[in-house]
Amino acid sequence: MNHYSQHHSSTFEDKNSPHILPLLELENHTEIPVFVLLGLSEKPEFQSVLFGMFLSLYLVNVLENLFIILAIISDSHLHTPMYFFLSNLSFSDICFTSTTVPKMLLIIQTQNKVITYAGCIIHMYFFTVFGLLDNLLLTVMAYDRFVAICHPLHYPVLMNTRFCVQLLLLTWLLSVLGALPECLTALRLSFCAVVEIPHYFCELPELLKLACSDTFINSIVLYIVTGVMGFFPLAGILFSYSQIVVSILRISTKEGKCKAFSTCGSHLSVVCLFYGTCLGVYLSSTWTHASWTGASASVLYTVITPMLNPFIYSLRNREMKRALKTFLCGLMYSK
Numbered sequence: 001m002n003h004y005s006q007h008h009s010s011t012f013e014d015k016n017s018p019h020i021l022p023l024l025e026l027e028n029h030t031e032i033p034v035f036v037l038l039g040l041s042e043k044p045e046f047q048s049v050l051f052g053m054f055l056s057l058y059l060v061n062v063l064e065n066l067f068i069i070l071a072i073i074s075d076s077h078l079h080t081p082m083y084f085f086l087s088n089l090s091f092s093d094i095c096f097t098s099t100t101v102p103k104m105l106l107i108i109q110t111q112n113k114v115i116t117y118a119g120c121i122i123h124m125y126f127f128t129v130f131g132l133l134d135n136l137l138l139t140v141m142a143y144d145r146f147v148a149i150c151h152p153l154h155y156p157v158l159m160n161t162r163f164c165v166q167l168l169l170l171t172w173l174l175s176v177l178g179a180l181p182e183c184l185t186a187l188r189l190s191f192c193a194v195v196e197i198p199h200y201f202c203e204l205p206e207l208l209k210l211a212c213s214d215t216f217i218n219s220i221v222l223y224i225v226t227g228v229m230g231f232f233p234l235a236g237i238l239f240s241y242s243q244i245v246v247s248i249l250r251i252s253t254k255e256g257k258c259k260a261f262s263t264c265g266s267h268l269s270v271v272c273l274f275y276g277t278c279l280g281v282y283l284s285s286t287w288t289h290a291s292w293t294g295a296s297a298s299v300l301y302t303v304i305t306p307m308l309n310p311f312i313y314s315l316r317n318r319e320m321k322r323a324l325k326t327f328l329c330g331l332m333y334s335k
Contacts, residue, residue, distance in 0.1 A: 033191035035120045036113045039104060039200045040296060051108045057303050058101040064310035065090035067324060074330075075323040081144050081159040083320075086313065088168060089137045093306035096130035099123065100302050104200040117191075120202040121183055127201060128179035132229055134306075136171040138271050139233040145264040146240035150247045178229050185221045189213050203298070237271055266313045266320075273308060277301040 040050060068090040072078045103123070107113050115123065148155050182204050190213040199206050204222060208215045244264060251257050277300040314320050 032117050034194050035115045035117065035191075035202065036194065036196045037103070037107055037115055037200055037202070038113065038196055038198045039107055040299075047108050051105060054101055054108075054303065055105055057307055058097060058105070061097050061303070061307040062094055064307065065094045067327065068310045068313065068320075071320070071323040071327040074327050078319065078323055081164045082141065082148070084164055085137055085141045085144060085168070089134065089141070090310060092130055092133045092137060093309055096127070096134060097303060097306045099127040099130060100201040107200070115202065120207075121186060124186065124202040124204055124207070125179050125183045127203070128182060129175050132175040132178050133171060134274065135229065135233050136174055138267075138274060139236045140167050140171060141267050142237040142240040142271065145267060146243055149244050149264065174229075178225060181221050181225055182218075185218045189215065189218065199298070201298075201302075234275065241268065262318075266317045269312045270309050273305055273312070274301070277305050 041047075069087045072083045072087045103115075144159060147158050151158065186204060186207060189207065189211040191210065192212050195210050197206055197210065204218075208218055208222070211218075241264075248257055248261060314324055
């Protein structure tokens with residue numbers, strides 16, 4: 001047993017953890033590492049507060065996005081490409097949050113912070129899939145707004161049902177395949193017997209910091225995937241909105257400009273929120289090496305952003321407001 005494993009064995013003994021025996025058995029009889037998610041705080045007095053706060057945020061997130069999906073399905077006026085992609089974005093947001101928050105709530109409730117090696121890799125894979133899916137759906141929605149405002153006469157032909165379904169399938173395919181390189185190369189890493197992760201979910205940059213083997217190839221793959229799956233979608237969004245702004249400025253009437261801005265204002269707000277929080281977390285992790293700071297900042301894009309997306313759409317979009325109101329009234333009267 002190496003020095004690192006001895007150190008962490010004593011750490012678990014000192015804390016009287018209920019998982020001492022399983023961890024020691026794994027250390028002595030297998031080379032498969034055991035990951036321990038430390039969460040946002042190890043202080044006992046904060047656990048009940050964190051549990052209540054994140055359970056509330058998670059329930060609000062799920063219910064808001066679920067209402068968006070059901071309202072779009074129930075209202076025939078919203079059966080358009082824009083709301084088709086919005087309903088899929090809401091579904092992706094539910095899945096994205098569900099890859100992290102339920103596990104954290106379970107850890108707080110049971111104090112069982114152990115996650116298996118396979119569980120950590122699977123956890124990381126699905127988190128990456130739905131993160132990429134959010135990113136690509138925002139890009140597709142930006143293209144939809146670009147066609148609607150810059151080429152309104154060709155919109156019904158260009159954004160037909162078949163093409164929209166093909167775009168959705170493409171976003172899923174790219175997300176599923178785009179998450180594979182990072183996770184497959186993570187399998188080549190070796191870790192010490194017990195690995196304490198100062199985070200509430202398995203995130204690749206954190207695993208790279210804790211690996212006992214060389215991480216050069218993994219870092220290269222991480223930068224390439226992040227660059228390709230981050231730069232090109234963002235470039236597509238910026239190009240689409242630059243063309244939208246130019247087209248809006250050409251509109252002669254003030255009323256026409258306001259109407260054009262209102263059709264894409266909510267989506268632009270969500271784009272700014274998504275990329276703003278992601279860049280904020282990335283820059284904060286670059287400026288500081290404190291893992292706890294990165295874990296706390298990750299709450300912004302894993303919990304807060306998916307929760308605010310439906311609020312922004314329902315607040316800024318009159319059609320969405322009307323559909324939600326009709327759906328909720330129908331739900332209450334049916335009881």
